Amino acid sequence: xxxTADKPAPARSPRPERITFAQGMRDSLVVAKRxxxxxxxxxxxxxxxxxxxxxFVVLFSYVFGGSINIPGAGLDPDAYREFLMGGIFAQTxxxxxxxxxxxxxxxxxxxxxxxxxxxxxxxxxxxxxxxFADLTQTAVILLVLAVVAVPVGWRVHNGLGNMLAGFGxxxxxxxxxxWIGALIGLSVRSPEAAxxxxxxxxxPLTFISVAFVPSENMPGWLAPxxxxxxxxxxxxxxxDLFGNLPEGYEAPDAWPMQHPQLASAxxxxxxIAIFRTFAVRKYKRATG
Amino acid sequence: xxxxxYAEGLVKTFGDVRALDGVDFDVPEGSVLGLLGPNGAGKTxxxxxxxxxxxPDSGRAEVAGLDVVKHPNEVRRSIGLSGQFAAVDExxxxxxxxxxxxxxxxxxxxxxxxxxAELLERFNLQDAxxxxxxxxxxxxxxxxxxxxxxVVSPPVMFMDEPTTGLDPRNRQALWEVIEELVAGGTTLxxxxxxxxxxxxxxxxxxxxxxxxxIARGTSDQLKDQTGGDVVELVVHEREHxxxxxxxxxxxxxxxxxxxxxxxxxxxxxAGGAKLLAEVIRELDARGVEIDDIGLRRPTLDDVFLSLTGxxxxxxxxxxxxxxxxxxxxxxxxxxxxxxxxx
Numbered sequence: 001x002x003x004t005a006d007k008p009a010p011a012r013s014p015r016p017e018r019i020t021f022a023q024g025m026r027d028s029l030v031v032a033k034r035x036x037x038x039x040x041x042x043x044x045x046x047x048x049x050x051x052x053x054x055x056f057v058v059l060f061s062y063v064f065g066g067s068i069n070i071p072g073a074g075l076d077p078d079a080y081r082e083f084l085m086g087g088i089f090a091q092t093x094x095x096x097x098x099x100x101x102x103x104x105x106x107x108x109x110x111x112x113x114x115x116x117x118x119x120x121x122x123x124x125x126x127x128x129x130x131x132f133a134d135l136t137q138t139a140v141i142l143l144v145l146a147v148v149a150v151p152v153g154w155r156v157h158n159g160l161g162n163m164l165a166g167f168g169x170x171x172x173x174x175x176x177x178x179w180i181g182a183l184i185g186l187s188v189r190s191p192e193a194a195x196x197x198x199x200x201x202x203x204p205l206t207f208i209s210v211a212f213v214p215s216e217n218m219p220g221w222l223a224p225x226x227x228x229x230x231x232x233x234x235x236x237x238x239x240d241l242f243g244n245l246p247e248g249y250e251a252p253d254a255w256p257m258q259h260p261q262l263a264s265a266x267x268x269x270x271x272i273a274i275f276r277t278f279a280v281r282k283y284k285r286a287t288g
Numbered sequence: 289x290x291x292x293x294y295a296e297g298l299v300k301t302f303g304d305v306r307a308l309d310g311v312d313f314d315v316p317e318g319s320v321l322g323l324l325g326p327n328g329a330g331k332t333x334x335x336x337x338x339x340x341x342x343x344p345d346s347g348r349a350e351v352a353g354l355d356v357v358k359h360p361n362e363v364r365r366s367i368g369l370s371g372q373f374a375a376v377d378e379x380x381x382x383x384x385x386x387x388x389x390x391x392x393x394x395x396x397x398x399x400x401x402x403x404x405a406e407l408l409e410r411f412n413l414q415d416a417x418x419x420x421x422x423x424x425x426x427x428x429x430x431x432x433x434x435x436x437x438x439v440v441s442p443p444v445m446f447m448d449e450p451t452t453g454l455d456p457r458n459r460q461a462l463w464e465v466i467e468e469l470v471a472g473g474t475t476l477x478x479x480x481x482x483x484x485x486x487x488x489x490x491x492x493x494x495x496x497x498x499x500x501x502i503a504r505g506t507s508d509q510l511k512d513q514t515g516g517d518v519v520e521l522v523v524h525e526r527e528h529x530x531x532x533x534x535x536x537x538x539x540x541x542x543x544x545x546x547x548x549x550x551x552x553x554x555x556x557x558a559g560g561a562k563l564l565a566e567v568i569r570e571l572d573a574r575g576v577e578i579d580d581i582g583l584r585r586p587t588l589d590d591v592f593l594s595l596t597g598x599x600x601x602x603x604x605x606x607x608x609x610x611x612x613x614x615x616x617x618x619x620x621x622x623x624x625x626x627x628x629x630x
Contacts, residue, residue, distance in 0.1 A: 030391045038379040111375035118339045120364040121392040
């Protein structure tokens with residue numbers, strides 16, 4: 001009654017097929033659409049994503065505004081409000097990390113990941129699609145934040161091209177950070193851990209920087225850390241592009257502060273290259 | 289020539305646990321193999337290896353003629369997977385779920401849309417098509433999950449405990465869908481803890497325990513292995529259970545089994561009607577009153593008990609089964625395990 005056959009024939013297809021870049025892109029967009037639909041149906045996440053930066057704008061502008069010395073402008077609350085926005089924008093885009101890590105951790109726990117893994121789709125598309133969706137969400141939040149910042153006193157002084165370049169740098173940074181979030185989401189055991197794990201390290205990272213306080217005001221040992229912080233390059237680069245630096249402002253001597261736009265783009269690309277590689281590798285190995 | 293699903297010496301360990309400990313089977317095209325066993329027997333691990341979700345430590349597996357380790361992506365084009373945890377996105381509507389899966393099976397946007405509409409109708413979900421899956425009942429989610437597995441009408445289907453946790457009505461409805469599918473020529477590997485389900489749906493059954501196939505054959509062949517018929521009786525008084533059990537153990541041809549709360553006892557009866565008469569006489573002589581007695585064909589419960597010394601439900605703790613909480617009683621002179629075709 002054996003139902004086991006004799007020797008099986010050798011595999012018929014000689015070599016495994018390659019998934020093309022175009023297919024990977026298409027699969028990623030399908031997954032991105034799925035995640036955007038989810039975001040629309042759970043709008044609380046986007047709304048809370050807006051409350052925090054708006055709160056920071058108001059608190060920092062009016063509570064700290066008159067007490068922080070800006071090189072080139074002194075203790076000028078109006079100058080600080082302009083100065084502040086670059087920091088708030090940059091901090092806001094990094095907070096997309098927490099959304100990516102929580103979303104991916106949640107997916108990995110559910111049956112849906114087995115569905116994806118059993119489909120003939122590009123392996124990295126589940127992660128890439130998620131990061132595309134987070135990038136879209138970040139863009140929307142940035143837009144709303146920019147509109148809110150106008151009545152507080154924030155203006156763009158260097159024309160449309162520079163403004164778009166500034167937002168481009170911000171989105172690139174935000175995209176890089178979602179890949180950090182993706183790796184965190186794949187490394188923790190629960191979505192709850194992913195949310196806090198995606199956030200805690202962002203506070204020291206964004207505060208030990210030139211985002212809220214100029215590095216000139218920091219102790220001598222801390223200033224270089226703030227100036228070499230990859231996050232600072234984006235903040236300063238954006239301020240420069242928006243024309244939010246006081247006249248006569250002189251950037252610190254550190255290389256990223258002297259070439260903030262170049263440094264910002266470089267740091268973001270390096271972060272994407274490293275974290276995307278590790279995240280995709282980890283996803284492929286995950287056995288669920 | 290190997291069948292549509294072929295496994296040879298599959299081994300997979302997780303830490304110290306050998307989830308698969310040398311599993312072989314061969315499922316001819318168009319037939320249904322039921323993997324039957326308790327929780328933790330290795331059924332799900334076998335499905336995960338065959339559907340390319342995990343790689344085996346050793347052994348070989350082919351699906352639709354393709355090696356699952358060497359050609360995972362081609363295998364994925366030929367299979368559909370439906371599991372006990374409905375793998376749908378609860379924040380997407382039924383339609384959106386099916387369209388997404390269709391596109392990820394590399395259908396064009398238009399084809400994915402058309403196919404989604406067809407499947408929603410076929411699975412009687414058209415009224416709920418544009419509601420999020422979160423609002424679906426358990427049975428509806430399971431149907432949606434199965435529909436997702438059928439988007440490209442794959443020639444080979446895997447269903448991991450498709451009806452676990454479903455109420456009898458939904459289970460019956462799902463059986464009908466599965467039967468229809470198989471009638472259409474699909475090769476199916478089905479795992480189940482429900483003996484009745486394997487009996488009903490599978491052409492051949494492989495009984496799995498601790499990562500090994502301990503018996504295989506058709507439902508009838510397996511039943512014959514346990515020694516044919518079974519004498520089953522219900523005693524009137526709870527106090528008479530030990531006495532009746534002793535009688536069955538002495539006269540019967542194997543392990544007795546007992547369902548405590550229904551006072552139901554049974555034992556294999558190779559002697560058939562002759563044994564039945566003997567049991568009645570003996571019980572009467574000892575003054576054991578009985579509510580019901582009869583001779584029946586063995587169920588797969590009996591098969592599992594005789595193969596492993598415990599019933600499937602014993603190990604399947606925590607899963608809501610409709611079967612009785614049956615407790616196998618190990619009797620002396622236990623039949624040597626009928627080791628299938630080894």
